[in-house]
Amino acid sequence: MMIKNICCIGAGYVGGPTMAVIAQKCPHIKVTVVDLNQDRINAWNDSDLSKLPVYEPGLDKVVEEARGRNLFFSTDVDQAIDEAEMIFISVNTPTKTYGVGKGMAADLKYIELCARQIARVAKNDKIVVEKSTLPVRTAQAIKDILDHTGNSVNFQILSNPEFLAEGTAIEDLFSPDRVLIGGDTSSEGQKAIESLVAVYANWVSRDKILTTNVWSSELSKLTANAFLAQRVSSINAMSELCEKTGADVSEVAKAIGMDSRIGSKFLKASVGFGGSCFQKDILNLVYIAKSYGLNEVADYWEQVIIMNDHQKRRFSKNIISTLYNTVSGKKIAFLGWAFKKDTNDTRESAAIYVADDLISEQALVAVYDPQVQETQILSDLNYLESRTEMENKKYIHVASNPYVAVENSHAIAILTEWDEFKDYDWQKIYDSMLKPAFIFDGRNLLNKEQLENIGFVYQSIGS
Ligand code: NAD
């Protein structure tokens, strides 16, 4: 079937950019992105493109070209479902915060609500595409719900996980390493796969479009994130050993990365990985393994998270011990709050946990991030429930300018690798700080020699 009308439920970091690119590359397909969140939809429709709810380099241009032509954002979920031949589900699947599997399993309530809504509204056959990251075998649950509606509509369920990384989403969507589509092995399932392959084939070469059975596709997404996060935890583990032995983790990473079997990417030691995916997806994997009684498998992957928590904590501990074992009443300036550069997303950012540790020691934390607003920073801290909202407000200050953030501070901590930090006037910053002026570079971003020449006491990760 040649698809002419697509609906995507969920206008978030994945649904928004992914559908914008499909619409741009396929002018013959009408793409409607729907969400329950009116503010988000309003922001997607804002004529001022700097107000889009997701900050991604290049996204504004894509939206500008397609919006109003064949790309639409709306809160009318029923109408969009009714009109579409193909429905992507791209809603959030956070870690459960209650009940069985609390703190580990993926919360599938939003997915189920979507399935029930599709079942209620659909009057003709539909292809339902899992775009959200889901536990292996979720397609079965969706199918059960859809098949029991009694209105004789036929549904095909496909799994089409998204591999984009934030900050490079548009680049990743334009030239993906691969597109993965899983579907039923029946001839109906194969036809559904072909119709989604045809959508991507408008701009992705067919040899990069991989088709599998549904379960392999679902599990490949969790596996990819687990492997990527494992690389970061592995190099971070070595960073601590480097600090004890005089080795330099950047040199070690380069040396091992030149082995083509290892590869050079994703070996940057850091204050710890963040983002909405890695931790959530590994915890989910651990939960699934445990639910099949595979305790060794579960323990193996859980270590990736344990190492990451350790890396965040040891960064804050090092700040405290270096500042003469007390940060009470001291001003510590954070450059960066987002979980990586080129995004306004702060979910699970290491900055949140480091700030929380320092505030527990009564430090005053002044934050500057080029894309993150004060309300977001406060809500990230409040979410941890470590203290009252009033207290968080007392200890955290958000500056609209980096030079204000660092003024009269005892130390600077680099939490995000924003390029602009490298180009600051570091002499001016040094002059405005208390001495000794410390820098804790959680991203190995700055030039050690230059800063030491100015007079800073500079510490990075893994050397
Ligand atoms: P998000 O929270 O940014 O967006 C999800 C959106 O879905 C929200 O705007 C929410 O209001 C909406 N929503 C929830 N239930 C709804 C319903 N019943 N009807 C209509 N709208 C509803 O999440 P995200 O970062 O876009 O992630 C979505 C999925 O994609 C997750 O499963 C995630 O694991 C996966 N994923 C994310 C990334 C990433 O980089 N963020 C990458 C790959 C995969």
Ligand code: UDX
């Ligand atoms: C990740 C996956 O890369 C992507 O394929 C998937 O679709 C979603 O999850 P994302 O979380 O957006 O993407 O960003 P990513 O570039 O993977 O970075 C995740 C975290 O790891 C960031 O906090 C980043 O700073 C950190 N990281 C990454 C390191 O500390 N060192 C590295 O070498 C790479």
